[in-house]
Amino acid sequence: xxELPLGxxxxxxxxxFRYKDRPDLALIFSRTPARAAGVxxxxxxxxxxxxxxxxxxxxxxxxxxxxxxxxxxxxxxxDEGLADCRSTLDMLAGHLDISPGExxxxxxxxxxxxxxxxxxxxxxxxxxxxxxxxxxxxSAMAIMTTxxxxxxxxxxxxxxxxxxxxxxxxxxxGMICPDMATMLAFVLTDLQMDGPRWQEMLxxxxxxxxxxxxxxxxxSTNDCVLALAGGESGVSCQxxxxxxxxxxxxxxxxxxxxxxxVKDAEGGTKVMHIRITGAAxxxxxxxxxxxxxxxxxxxxxxxxxDPNWGRIVAALGRSGAGFDPEKVRLSLxxxxxxxxxxxxxxxxxxxxxxxxxxxxxxxxxxxxTGEGExxxxxxxxxxxYIRINSDYRS
Amino acid sequence: xxELPLGxxxxxxxxxFRYKDRPDLALIFSRTPARAAGVxxxxxxxxxxxxxxxxxxxxxxxxxxxxxxxxxxxxxxxDEGLADCRSTLDMLAGHLDISPGExxxxxxxxxxxxxxxxxxxxxxxxxxxxxxxxxxxxSAMAIMTTxxxxxxxxxxxxxxxxxxxxxxxxxxxGMICPDMATMLAFVLTDLQMDGPRWQEMLxxxxxxxxxxxxxxxxxSTNDCVLALAGGESGVSCQxxxxxxxxxxxxxxxxxxxxxxxVKDAEGGTKVMHIRITGAAxxxxxxxxxxxxxxxxxxxxxxxxxDPNWGRIVAALGRSGAGFDPEKVRLSLxxxxxxxxxxxxxxxxxxxxxxxxxxxxxxxxxxxxTGEGExxxxxxxxxxxYIRINSDYRS
Numbered sequence: 098x099x100e101l102p103l104g105x106x107x108x109x110x111x112x113x114f115r116y117k118d119r120p121d122l123a124l125i126f127s128r129t130p131a132r133a134a135g136v137x138x139x140x141x142x143x144x145x146x147x148x149x150x151x152x153x154x155x156x157x158x159x160x161x162x163x164x165x166x167x168x169x170x171x172x173x174x175x176d177e178g179l180a181d182c183r184s185t186l187d188m189l190a191g192h193l194d195i196s197p198g199e200x201x202x203x204x205x206x207x208x209x210x211x212x213x214x215x216x217x218x219x220x221x222x223x224x225x226x227x228x229x230x231x232x233x234x235x236s237a238m239a240i241m242t243t244x245x246x247x248x249x250x251x252x253x254x255x256x257x258x259x260x261x262x263x264x265x266x267x268x269x270x271g272m273i274c275p276d277m278a279t280m281l282a283f284v285l286t287d288l289q290m291d292g293p294r295w296q297e298m299l300x301x302x303x304x305x306x307x308x309x310x311x312x313x314x315x316x317s318t319n320d321c322v323l324a325l326a327g328g329e330s331g332v333s334c335q336x337x338x339x340x341x342x343x344x345x346x347x348x349x350x351x352x353x354x355x356x357x358x359v360k361d362a363e364g365g366t367k368v369m370h371i372r373i374t375g376a377a378x379x380x381x382x383x384x385x386x387x388x389x390x391x392x393x394x395x396x397x398x399x400x401x402x403d404p405n406w407g408r409i410v411a412a413l414g415r416s417g418a419g420f421d422p423e424k425v426r427l428s429l430x431x432x433x434x435x436x437x438x439x440x441x442x443x444x445x446x447x448x449x450x451x452x453x454x455x456x457x458x459x460x461x462x463x464x465x466t467g468e469g470e471x472x473x474x475x476x477x478x479x480x481x482y483i484r485i486n487s488d489y490r491s
Numbered sequence: 492x493x494e495l496p497l498g499x500x501x502x503x504x505x506x507x508f509r510y511k512d513r514p515d516l517a518l519i520f521s522r523t524p525a526r527a528a529g530v531x532x533x534x535x536x537x538x539x540x541x542x543x544x545x546x547x548x549x550x551x552x553x554x555x556x557x558x559x560x561x562x563x564x565x566x567x568x569x570d571e572g573l574a575d576c577r578s579t580l581d582m583l584a585g586h587l588d589i590s591p592g593e594x595x596x597x598x599x600x601x602x603x604x605x606x607x608x609x610x611x612x613x614x615x616x617x618x619x620x621x622x623x624x625x626x627x628x629x630s631a632m633a634i635m636t637t638x639x640x641x642x643x644x645x646x647x648x649x650x651x652x653x654x655x656x657x658x659x660x661x662x663x664x665g666m667i668c669p670d671m672a673t674m675l676a677f678v679l680t681d682l683q684m685d686g687p688r689w690q691e692m693l694x695x696x697x698x699x700x701x702x703x704x705x706x707x708x709x710x711s712t713n714d715c716v717l718a719l720a721g722g723e724s725g726v727s728c729q730x731x732x733x734x735x736x737x738x739x740x741x742x743x744x745x746x747x748x749x750x751x752x753v754k755d756a757e758g759g760t761k762v763m764h765i766r767i768t769g770a771a772x773x774x775x776x777x778x779x780x781x782x783x784x785x786x787x788x789x790x791x792x793x794x795x796x797d798p799n800w801g802r803i804v805a806a807l808g809r810s811g812a813g814f815d816p817e818k819v820r821l822s823l824x825x826x827x828x829x830x831x832x833x834x835x836x837x838x839x840x841x842x843x844x845x846x847x848x849x850x851x852x853x854x855x856x857x858x859x860t861g862e863g864e865x866x867x868x869x870x871x872x873x874x875x876y877i878r879i880n881s882d883y884r885s
Contacts, residue, residue, distance in 0.1 A: 415533070439567060478877065
C-alpha cells in the first residue's frame with residue numbers, strides 16, 4: 098500500500114449522490130494548516146465549488162481540508178448552487194472544528210442539478226468519523242465517475258535536510274468530458290513550502306502533465322488540481338538543487354496521474370506519446386502536437402492499428418505551425434515512415450501494422466525548422482467512446 | 492434532370508483508379524474560354540493538382556477544362572507526383588487541342604500513392620470521346636469517394652439583361668478526411684464575369700458555405716472549389732443589384748452543396764444548424780460556433796438524441812469567445828433550454844428528447860454581448876464514423 102506524506106488523513110464514504118455500492122464522498126484532512134496551491138479550469142462557466150475554492154484561496158493559502166464528491170458537479174446551478182456549496186463547507190467546518198475558509202471543495206458529475214442537501218447532512222458526520230480509516234485507493238475510488246480504475250501516484254525524494262514524500266490522486270477519463278465535469282487531481286506532500294513558490298511549482302508541474310494530455314479536446318466547468326504542502330516532515334528546500342528535486346518529484350506524480358487519465362480515456366485502447374521537435378518555437382510545437390492528438394482521423398486510425406501517416410501529415414499541415422513540408426520527418430513506434438515530402442520506400446502495412454498493436458505508441462515528429470519542442474499524450478477514438486457518450490444520460 | 496449553364500459539356504468514364512463498377516474520372520469542358528476562380532486548401536501540405544492548378548490560375552484566369560479523378564489524391568508524392576499531374580494535363584490538352592495551361596486538375600482519394608499513368612493513357616481518349624454524353628448526376632458520381640450520394644445544385648436568376656444559370660457539383664463526406672482528401676466543388680455559370688470580381692464573388696460565397704461547415708474539424712491536402720463563368724448567356728452584371736442577385740444564386744448553389752456534404756457526413760445521422768448571435772464580434776461568434784460544432788461530446792449527445800445542454804455550455808465556455816455566462820441563452824430545436832446561468836424549469840428530457848429525433852436540429856445561442864453573428868452546419872459523431880475511419884484502409 099502507498100504511504101501518505103506525514104500529517105494527512107483520508108476518509109471516504111458512500112453518500113449516494115448518484116452511484117450505488119461504492120464510495121462517492123472523500124475528505125483529505127491535514128492535521129496542521131497546510132500551504133495550498135491550486136490550478137483551476139479556464140472555462141468561462143465555472144462550477145460553484147471552483148468559485149468557492151478560488152475565493153477561499155484568495156483569502157488565505159493555509160488550508161486544513163479538501164472535500165470532494167462524485168456524481169453531481171454543482172455547475173450551472175446559479176446562486177443556489179453557490180449557497181449549497183458554502184453550506185456543505187459550513188457543516189464540515191463544524192464537525193472538524195475548523196473555519197469554512199480552511200476547506201477547498203471540489204465536485205465532479207452531472208452539470209446543472211442542485212445538490213441534494215439531506216444527503217450531505219447525513220453523510221458528513223460519518224465522513225469525519227471515518228477519518229484515517231481509508232486506504233489511498235479507496236479515497237481515489239470515491240472521486241471516480243466514468244473512470245474504470247482509481248488513479249494514485251507517489252514519489253519520495255531526498256533533500257539536503259532529509260526525505261520528503263509526495264502523493265496524489267486524480268479522476269478523469271476524457272481530458273475533459275463536460276457533463277461528467279471532469280478532471281480533478283489532488284497532491285499532498287509533507288515538504289515545508291512557502292506560498293508563492295508552491296503555487297509556481299504546482300503551475301509548472303501541471304503545465305507539463307495535466308495540460309499536456311488530450312482525450313477529446315474538451316475542457317470542463319469543474320477541473321482543478323489542488324496541492325497541499327503540510328510540512329510535517331520538517332524538511333524544507335535549502336537550495337535550488339532541493340527545489341529542482343522537489344519539483345521533479347511533484348512533476349512525476351502529476352505526469353504519472355496524467356498518464357493514467359489518458360490510459361483510462363473513455364473507450365480508449367491506446368496512448369499516443371506525441372513528441373514534436375524542430376519547431377520554430379514551443380508554441381508552434383504545441384500547436385502541431387495538439388492538431389495531431391485531437392484529430393479524430395488520426396485517433397480512429399490508431400484505434401484500427403492503421404499506419405495511416407497521411408492523416409498525421411494532413412493534421413500537421415492544418416495546425417498553423419510554420420514549417421517547410423519537405424523538411425518534416427515522422428516516425429511511428431520508433432521507425433521513420435515519412436520524410437522529404439514522401440513516404441519511406443518499404444511495405445508500410447507489413448512493417449508498421451504489427452508495431453501499432455501495442456498500447457503505447459510513440460509518434461515522433463521533427464519539423465526541421467528550429468528548436469521548439471512539445472510533448473503530448475493523447476488517447477485514440479473508438480466505438481466505445483461513442484457508446485459511452487451517446488448513451489450517457491439514459 | 493438539371494440543366495447545365497449554356498456552353499459547358501460534361502464527361503465521365505470508369506478509369507479504375509480504385510473503385511470498381513462506377514465512373515471515377517470526370518471532365519468539365521467549356522466551349523469558349525471561361526473566366527475561372529478558385530479557392531484552395533490552406534493546408535501546408537498541398538497535393539500536386541492543387542499546386543499545378545494554382546500555377547495555371549496565376550498565369551491566366553481563362554480556362555477551358557477541369558479534370559477530376561477519384562481514388563488517388565496525388566498528395567505527398569513529391570516531384571514525381573507533380574510531373575505525373577502535368578503529364579495528364581499534357582495528354583488531355585492534346586486530345587482537346589487546347590493548351591495544358593487552360594486546364595485545372597483536381598484529385599481526391601488516398602494520400603501518398605503515385606498515379607497509375609497507364610490508366611490515364613487509356614482513359615483520357617475515352618473521356619474526351621464521351622463529352623456531352625453524361626448527365627450532371629453521373630458526373631457528380633464520378634468524383635465521389637466515401638460519399639453515399641452524388642451532390643449537385645442549380646439556380647437560375649433574372650438579371651437586367653436576361654436570365655443566367657448556375658450549376659455546381661461537390662464531393663465530401665467529412666468536411667475533411669485527409670486520406671480521402673477530400674472536399675472538392677465545381678461551379679459553372681453562363682454569366683459573363685470579369686476576373687477580379689468573379690474571384691471575389693466566389694471567395695465570399697465559399698466563406699458562407701463550404702467554410703461554414705464541419706464534420707470532424709480536419710482539413711485536407713486536396714480541397715478546392717473551382718468556378719467557371721463561360722458567359723454563353725450573353726448576360727453580364729449591369730448594376731450592383733445584378734451583382735447581388737448573381738452572388739445570391741452562387742451562394743445558394745454553394746450552400747446547397749455544403750449542406751449535402753454535412754448531410755452525407757461519414758456515419759452522420761444529423762445536421763446541427765448552429766446560429767450564434769449577440770457575440771462581441773463575428774470572430775468571437777465563429778469561435779463559439781466552431782467550439783460547439785467540433786465538440787465530440789456535443790456531437791455524440793446529438794447522435795444519442797440527448798438534450799445535453801451542459802456539453803454545449805461547456806464548449807462555449809472553452810471557446811475563447813468573450814461573454815458573461817449569466818447572459819447566455821441557448822435554444823435547442825427552437826425551444827429555450829438554458830438562460831441566466833441555469834437550465835429552464837421543465838422536464839428537459841420529456842420536452843426535448845422527442846424534438847431531437849429530427850435529422851435537422853437548430854442550435855440557437857445568444858451570447859448577450861454585442862452584434863457578432865455566425866452560422867455553422869455540423870454533423871453528429873457516430874459509431875459508424877469510427878467504423879469507417881478505423882477500417883478505412885483494410
